[in-house]
Amino acid sequence: MAVTARPASLDAQKLRADFPIFAQKIHGKPLAYLDSAASSQKPRQVLDVLRDFYETSYANVHRGVYVLSERATEAYEGAREIAREFVNAPSAREVIFTRSATESINLVAYAWGLDNLGPGDAVLVTELEHHSNFVPWQYIAKRTGADFRLLPIDDHGELRLDALDELADGVKVVATNHVSNSLGTVNPVTKLAAWAHEHGAIMVVDAAQGAPHHRVDVQGLGCDFLAFSSHKLCGPSGVGALWGRAELLEPMAPFNLGGHMIRAVRAEGTTWGELPYKFEAGTMPIAEAVGFGAAMEYVSAVGLDAIAEYESELAAYALERIAEVGGITCYGPPADRRAGIVSFNVEGIHPHDVAQVLDSEGVAIRAGHHCCQPLMTRLGVAATNRASFYLYTLPDEIDRLVDGLHKVKKILG
Amino acid sequence: MDDLYREVILDHYKNPRGHGVIEDADAQAEGLNPLCGDEVSIYVQFADDGETIDEVKFSGRGCAISQASTSMLMEMVKGRTAAEIAELPKEELLDEVGIPLTPIRLKCALLGLGVLKVALHRAKGTPLPDEWAGLDELDLR
Numbered sequence: 001m002a003v004t005a006r007p008a009s010l011d012a013q014k015l016r017a018d019f020p021i022f023a024q025k026i027h028g029k030p031l032a033y034l035d036s037a038a039s040s041q042k043p044r045q046v047l048d049v050l051r052d053f054y055e056t057s058y059a060n061v062h063r064g065v066y067v068l069s070e071r072a073t074e075a076y077e078g079a080r081e082i083a084r085e086f087v088n089a090p091s092a093r094e095v096i097f098t099r100s101a102t103e104s105i106n107l108v109a110y111a112w113g114l115d116n117l118g119p120g121d122a123v124l125v126t127e128l129e130h131h132s133n134f135v136p137w138q139y140i141a142k143r144t145g146a147d148f149r150l151l152p153i154d155d156h157g158e159l160r161l162d163a164l165d166e167l168a169d170g171v172k173v174v175a176t177n178h179v180s181n182s183l184g185t186v187n188p189v190t191k192l193a194a195w196a197h198e199h200g201a202i203m204v205v206d207a208a209q210g211a212p213h214h215r216v217d218v219q220g221l222g223c224d225f226l227a228f229s230s231h232k233l234c235g236p237s238g239v240g241a242l243w244g245r246a247e248l249l250e251p252m253a254p255f256n257l258g259g260h261m262i263r264a265v266r267a268e269g270t271t272w273g274e275l276p277y278k279f280e281a282g283t284m285p286i287a288e289a290v291g292f293g294a295a296m297e298y299v300s301a302v303g304l305d306a307i308a309e310y311e312s313e314l315a316a317y318a319l320e321r322i323a324e325v326g327g328i329t330c331y332g333p334p335a336d337r338r339a340g341i342v343s344f345n346v347e348g349i350h351p352h353d354v355a356q357v358l359d360s361e362g363v364a365i366r367a368g369h370h371c372c373q374p375l376m377t378r379l380g381v382a383a384t385n386r387a388s389f390y391l392y393t394l395p396d397e398i399d400r401l402v403d404g405l406h407k408v409k410k411i412l413g
Numbered sequence: 414m415d416d417l418y419r420e421v422i423l424d425h426y427k428n429p430r431g432h433g434v435i436e437d438a439d440a441q442a443e444g445l446n447p448l449c450g451d452e453v454s455i456y457v458q459f460a461d462d463g464e465t466i467d468e469v470k471f472s473g474r475g476c477a478i479s480q481a482s483t484s485m486l487m488e489m490v491k492g493r494t495a496a497e498i499a500e501l502p503k504e505e506l507l508d509e510v511g512i513p514l515t516p517i518r519l520k521c522a523l524l525g526l527g528v529l530k531v532a533l534h535r536a537k538g539t540p541l542p543d544e545w546a547g548l549d550e551l552d553l554r
Contacts, residue, residue, distance in 0.1 A: 352449050352476035352521065356417060368449055382450025382474070411418050412426075412477060 010302065010310040016392045018043035018298075029362030032397035037181050037209060037341050037388030038366050039231045042295075046234055049294035053287050061286055062260065062277075076286055079293030080276070086296045087207075087226060088217040089243050093275040096242045096249075097289050101208035102132040104227030104242035105175075107255040107279060108204055109136035112225075113173070115253060119145035121172040124201070126151045126159055127378050128180040128187070131371040133206040133227075137175055146172070153378065157183040157332040164195055171201045178210025178226075182370045182386065183332030184315060184341030186214070193222040202248065208232055208240075212390070213311055213339050215304040218243050230288065235295030239288035242279075249275055256281035299391070307391050311340025314389045314398065318342045321402045327409065331379055340389035343370075346405065349412045351383045357411060358404040365401070417512050418477065426477040431487030433470040440495075440536030443473075444528035446520055451475030453483055455528045457536070464494040464537075469529075476521050482510050483525030490529065499530060499539035 016022055019041045022031055033041060053075060059068035061076045077092075084092040098104045117123065123141045125134055127150050141148035149167050152160045157180065174196035176187050193203040203223040207216055212233035218226050225248070229240035254261055254272055258281040263271040272278045299307065316335035319342060322328055327347040332338055346354050351367030358365055366386045369376045376382060387401055435441075435456035443454040453473040460467040469491055471483050486506055490498050506526050507514070514522055533539045 350449070350451075350474075350476035352451075352478070352518070353418075356518070360417075369447075376450070382452070412423070 010306040010391060012310065012392055012394055015043075015302065016394070018045060019392055020044060020047070022392070026362040026364070027360055032361075032363040032400050034363060034365045034387040034389065034393065034397060034401060036232070036390035036393070037370075037386065039237065040212060040234050040390055041392065042236070043234055043298055045298050046236070046291050046294045050236060050287055050291045053290045058287065060283055072286060075290045075293075076284070079289045079296075082293040082296050083241050083243075086216070086300065087211070087228070087243050088219055090219065091246060094243055094246050094249065096244070096276040096279045097284050098227075098240045098242055098279075099238060099285060100231075100240040101206060101227040101229035102136075102240070104225075104229075104240050105133050105204070105206060106136045107242055108225045108227075108244070109140045111252045111255045111279075112202070112248065113137070113140040114144060117141065117144040117146040117172055120170050122147040122149055122167075122170040123173040123175065124149045124151055124167055124171050125175045126177070126187070127153045128157065128159065128183065128185060128375055129175070129177060129372070130181050130206065130208070131373070132208070133175050133177055133204070134374065137173065146170075150374070151176075153185075153375075156334070156337075157185050158337070159185075159187055159192075161188065161191065161195075168199050171196070171199050173204060174201050175204040175206070177206040177208070178216065179207075179213065179339045179341075180332070180372075180375075181209040181341070182372045182375055182384070183343055184338035184388075185333050186210075186337060186339055189221045189223060193224075197222070209339070209341075212299060212307075213304070214308045224248055230292035230295055233292075233295050234298055235292040236285075236288040239285040239292050241292070246275060249279070254278050254281070258282045302391055308339070310391065311389050311393075312336070312338070314393055314395065315340050315342055317395055318387060318389075318398045318401070321398055322405065325402060325405045325409070327413075328405070331384060340393070341386060342388075343384040343386045345381060345384055346408060349408060351385045353412055354385050354405070354408050357408045358401065361400060361404040361407065363397070363401050363404045419512060422477060422481045422510070422512065425481035425484040429471075429480055429484040429487075431470045431484065431491075432472065434472050435468060435470050440532040442528050442532035442535060444524055444531065446475070446479070446524050448517065448520060449476060451479040451521055451524055453479065453525050453528050455483075455525065455532050457529070457532055459495070464496070466490055466493055466495070466498065471525060475524070478510075478514070478518050479521040479524050482506060482522040485509050486525045486529065495533045495537045495539050499533055499537075499541075501526070501530075 057071040059072045061073040083095045123137045196203040205223045205226045207228040211228035225244045231237040261281040331343045355367035438456035439459045440457035458468040
């Protein structure tokens, strides 16, 4: 891989002008949106593509022999090619559109897991997982009689790779997130994939939190499946993608059944279509996929290396400023090993109350378990506050978060 | 904002009434709001008539709204019968809480009342009114 030069610094103030949502005030104050790990805001460039597609090119895709259907198909398949390039997949037929990263993972868990797991096998997921990469595997393991195991984290919220070997017996699936949505930990996917393959397991990566913020290269990572979604990546909600190795996807049974995923349907039986259509039953989120394509182009134009570096700087700044407040516990790894996510608790004050007071200042953060209850259990808390950043986040918004935290302590402390 | 954490809420939050545990309680239930991890356990002791709430306590952890509203509930229900509390409309508690609540915070504010109704339902077979159906996201174990 070519050595990339240090990315040019990202101009968040300028990018912010692309996002119409920031034009409004919340409780009379400018919106400080610090919840991009839950979902990102959308730039005009993506919204324009959606509107233009609906106004000029919308029809159902494939099979239609008229102009509009051809146009819609071209835009939909164009988005698939953008997604292929975005994750550096060898072939666009390995890129499947889904309704979400969650559905992408369920597709693998059901369509691969049900036929390839059984008693004596084991599924290994991490203590850092979002429920989307935890619950499907726990369920399919139970259905098939396979063992379900957790790779523990250390006190920095980083995976304990030293514990891998004692969990290796019978392992068939290793599933991890690329970036933890709760703690911002950037996981060593390449190492895990190498270990998984050494032990004859497949490597499944949940990149819902990683792909919008870090360059993802499925060939470089060496994984077998990678799930990501549009809504955290400046794109519309309702669409996601799964990349999988063709040699694994081809023998897999379908996941959803219905229209478009077939080759021939007879009363005696049905045969399945080719990749990727075998896994795209029913009318897909067509315009959303086209918007997803526009979103991938948008973040690629900004530059994923620049985004990753900028967010890491924001995380370092936030950790430093939050520490100044006093009486606050921050969770997760040091700034140089985390993405733009900071989870914390204010001593003696419930996250809901923290978030509510911050909202009155126009500062939007998330308070809760972040769909990571096993992780919350490991941290010994019911919930945390989480501030998360993206390419449009300004250091000034972190200052406002800190001012808000002083107010929280004044009211509820 | 100043409304939301008005003085009476903060007072109940910081000095909760009826906070504690009744050993060998006549009625008891625990509830968890999985959205935010609020937990409330409620313990009831009846008077000699077996109907009137003689003593009621709660324990748990959670946000200011859930803890303050449960504290207010403790004061509100003492001396009333199980049948009366089974029919207690949630509006009576919400009026007492007296602040505008978003749907998410409404679940916090009503956690204690739901848990108390479940405790009485278990001990006395009092009905759980239909209006609690809207609260089915609460994991009233």
